Amino acid sequence: MRKRSLFDQIYKLRLLLVGLTLFGSGLLLAALGEWLDRGDFNHLLVAVVNGLADVLVVTGALGLALDFFVGQAKDEADLERNRAVVRELVPDFTDAVVKGFAGAPEDLERVATPELLDQLATNALALRLGDTQFASELYADLRDQAIRAPERWHDAQVRVWLHSSDEPSSTGAELFDVLVEWEYTTIPTHPVQRFACVSDREEFHELVSDVPATLTWFMTARDGLIAAEQRNYELLTFSVDGAERPIRRSQRAQGQTYSAAIGEDIVAACRPVRIRQLYRTVTPKHGHRLYFEVGQPTRQFSLEVDYTDTDIAQMSVTELVSSSHRSRVSQMPQQVDARVLGVDLPGWLLPKSGFAFVWTLVSEQPATSADGMPSARSKTA
Template sequence: MNDSLDRLIHTKKILAGIVFVVAGVLFMVAARVIPSVRELGWLTYVPWTELGAILVGAGVFSIWLDSYFERERGEADEARLRRLLAEQAPAIRDAVIRGFAFENDDLRRVATPALLDAVIGNSLALRLDDREFAHELYADIRDQAVQSIERWHDLKISIRLSMLNRITEGDPDSRPGLNNMVITVRHEYTTVPASPVRQFVSLSDFEEYRELIQDPASTFAWYYRPGNGVDAGTKDAFELVQFTVDGEERPIRRTSRKGAQTYSVTLGIPEAERHHEHTISYTYRLMPAQHNRLLHFGLDQPTRGLDIELDYSDTDITHVNMIDFIPSIQKSVAVRSPDTVPGKTIGLQFDGWVMPKGGAAFVWVRNGDIRTTGEGQVDGSRS
């Protein structure tokens, strides 16, 4: 492209020189013709011959001079450009790096997703000094973040375990205070909703459950293993009792079928506010299987700030262990109520980002799980 431009400029210079020569020749011809025409006698005072000679000389000289100095001028321009680049290269490099590092709009104009992935992967490989590890690590984090369509902030999960004290005739395991535990859970977080509808599904079909969890932004699924004594299609097994958006309650619609039930809620957010952050909270109640001693809460979306608290004051639970699944160098804070206070709570607080599938699990021991041997020793067993 540069060669074509140079040839075009050179051609224009030659044409300009030819125009000067032709004009000079015409002036010389006019100097000979004008004296023979009486009506043009007044033009004889103009030095046509001298003007023509000047134009011819200027045209020939410009063509010769341009041809003579063209190579030297090219070499001088190239040397000047190299010197300029050598002097300004550090400043240009720093400006480009700063622009890519801090100006997202500038980077977005020139970078495709594939280019961004290559830049980040290669930069991480340099930092970790392991190309394969860096690219696989980045690909895993990228896929988790890109596939998540919402970002949750300040998620608070409050869990309360309590006893129904309901007695079933003929069932020796239904003594008051032993079984029939109910779990009440409240979630609250801030996000920009990706879907105008939320669904809560309780079911016992594992294949359907796996399909539902592929859309965690709009569907909350709770799975009951068949044969554990709990019918997933009943309100005793699972019930959504409250749903609010920015503190305003939303109506809840329930449908049921054999072995499953669905609760649907429309967020009711105006179109003008769809892209703003809103505080979403909901409360549901569920009943675990009689032999269940485990409760696991996994996050569905990337979440910044997590606060989980389990209150088991109104139960016959003697001890609770908590396990967190937060792969981060930033430590989480475990909080347990002291023995000197009436209430019994255990919880987890974490201020950083938690990726999907992270969360916490609680495992407990109840009075009915403990028996005393003849030697006075205490053993734990599953009831």
């Protein structure tokens, strides 16, 4: 049975009181008319009183009877009429609401929860793609990588210098000294920035999930390279808006960690700052590969590798990026002594986008015979 609202109950009570009042007033007037009729009063007055009494009694009784017998039907009819009006106006209401939210996102922000916004975005994407499952999974990935990302980096510039090392590894493997500089603008969310170098893959994946609080360099445990040794990885400088920060180092069996304070006041101020960090590491020459990955959503990214002071014959870059923007790859011409390979990508990069730089050493170049053709003893990279 349909429950009546408080308003309906008040309305029914008022109607009942009015009916009872009219009915009671009519009875009182009827009694008054009878008393007047027994006394020496004008017959016209008695007739008026009795007539008014009859009207009140009939009106009160009829109102109570009508409410009792047809009140429920009237309520149902009113409800159905209201429903019909609402059904007729729903398309207009819907269009007005959608257009209002589309033109004024702040209105949607005021009334919607994050969960509702996620659902609205998923539904809109499903309509555009025509595939609900694809839209749901695609938006879930975007939400996890972009919406829930603690920071966003802007104007990120990465510069890498490769040099042939004078000292081989403990196993005799020839090495490249690698100097890496990152510079970007962001609103920090952690007061302390940590840098880790590890050789255990499980620990590496755990630390990667702590981005941007911890930036991790993975060093494969081979060729006598030990991630815990300072000569193999070292944070040289860390600055915020040009102000150098003290660096602390800790060491453990499977790796090492550097930490530098950004500042509680900067985090609390929620203002953008320019972060610069410079670290050095080593990599085997025969590894043929260096990989750099962005840890947060990044807009306007540039990366260049200077391999002038090396015995690298050729270098190429492979992008592991999903973006509608086309990257620009640049390289110094052969007439210039400097050998620099760079890549620039406008727009946004999602976390885990990366660039792999692959090289071929001079010693791995095919040997040529006198007629310029590769000899049978040539080696391939």
